[in-house]
Amino acid sequence: MKNRKQKNGLLYGKYIRLVMLAIFLLPVSLSSGLYAKSEKGSNGPSEWFKVAKNTYVFRYKFHFTLFVATDKGVVAFDPLSNEAAELYVKAIRAAVPDVKLRAIVYTHWHTDHSTGAKVLRREFGNNVPIIGHENTYKTLKEEDNADVPLPTKTVTNSGLMLKDTNNPIELKYLGYAHTNSMLIAFLPKQKLVFAVDFVNHDSMGWRDLPGVDIDELILMQKRVMALDFNTITFGHGRPGGREVVVRQIAYYQALLNEAKKAVSKKLSEDQAAKSIVLNKYKNWENYDNWFTLNVRGAYRFEKEKSDKGK
Ligand SMILES: [Zn+2]
Numbered sequence: 369m370k371n372r373k374q375k376n377g378l379l380y381g382k383y384i385r386l387v388m389l390a391i392f393l394l395p396v397s398l399s400s401g402l403y404a405k406s407e408k409g410s411n412g413p414s415e416w417f418k419v420a421k422n423t424y425v426f427r428y429k430f431h432f433t434l435f436v437a438t439d440k441g442v443v444a445f446d447p448l449s450n451e452a453a454e455l456y457v458k459a460i461r462a463a464v465p466d467v468k469l470r471a472i473v474y475t476h477w478h479t480d481h482s483t484g485a486k487v488l489r490r491e492f493g494n495n496v497p498i499i500g501h502e503n504t505y506k507t508l509k510e511e512d513n514a515d516v517p518l519p520t521k522t523v524t525n526s527g528l529m530l531k532d533t534n535n536p537i538e539l540k541y542l543g544y545a546h547t548n549s550m551l552i553a554f555l556p557k558q559k560l561v562f563a564v565d566f567v568n569h570d571s572m573g574w575r576d577l578p579g580v581d582i583d584e585l586i587l588m589q590k591r592v593m594a595l596d597f598n599t600i601t602f603g604h605g606r607p608g609g610r611e612v613v614v615r616q617i618a619y620y621q622a623l624l625n626e627a628k629k630a631v632s633k634k635l636s637e638d639q640a641a642k643s644i645v646l647n648k649y650k651n652w653e654n655y656d657n658w659f660t661l662n663v664r665g666a667y668r669f670e671k672e673k674s675d676k677g678k
Pocket residue numbers: 476478546565
């Protein structure tokens with residue numbers, strides 16, 4: 369039997385796919401000609417750019433990923449989708465001549481990040497290992513999606529060091545707030561972190577934060593801050609510095625504080641959704657669409673804690 373958290377995770381995955389489907393329906397041409405034009409611009413459907421020594425960001429629409437040219441070959445994170453992966457291949461080849469793919473790494477099992485490895489393997493070799501958390505393996509095996517090949521090497525909560533003379537990459541598990549399968553990448557030489565979905569660049573959380581333990585989310589963000597990095601790249605949004613994570617922590621703390629106050633004042637969820645305003649975040653991504661939903665999620669989270677007497 370699946371526990372509640374896993375069920376929530378699966379449900380969340382289905383939500384994500386619906387949302388992504390809606391986004392893919394936007395009338396954007398994906399011809400390689402358009403890619404070539406937009407390759408260095410930030411407005412086209414895809415682009416890639418260098419973010420640190422031997423380290424590159426690839427974007428496809430609203431999703432970002434990372435690839436690193438280590439001494440032993442390129443390590444390519446989340447291929448995003450089959451369509452994205454076709455352009456990802458071109459970006460990797462353009463950035464790293466004579467490329468050999470050392471490994472593909474899934475940050476977590478959500479298929480809007482993990483799909484596309486088939487395309488990378490078709491281009492770079494069917495034996496390229498796929499690395500993911502053991503819970504990514506378990507969930508993807510249950511999902512049984514032909515477009516998302518299973519990890520060939522699994523990682524426990526202890527993480528994994530991809531050893532390399534000049535570009536070592538540490539895969540770390542920092543907590544369960546966004547599935548129980550999330551790995552972040554820490555590049556100690558580049559002082560860079562790649563973190564997906566549980567922390568974003570000046571953006572609201574996704575909708576009403578379904579299944580998210582918000583206390584754990586803040587703890588995960590604080591665990592990122594404990595790492596010795598100067599640059600962070602995301603699954604959504606442009607790269608930034610440490611201050612971006614500080615701002616995310618402050619946002620979720622403010623959100624929870626307001627929700628806690630509303631619960632202790634015995635406001636209903638609707639009353640809380642109407643009365644809570646955090647003006648400081650009005651310019652953040654998705655504020656108009658998702659702020660009220662974030663409040664509702666935070667209210668339910670605090671209400672459940674209060675009902676349990678925590
Ligand atoms: Zn996700």
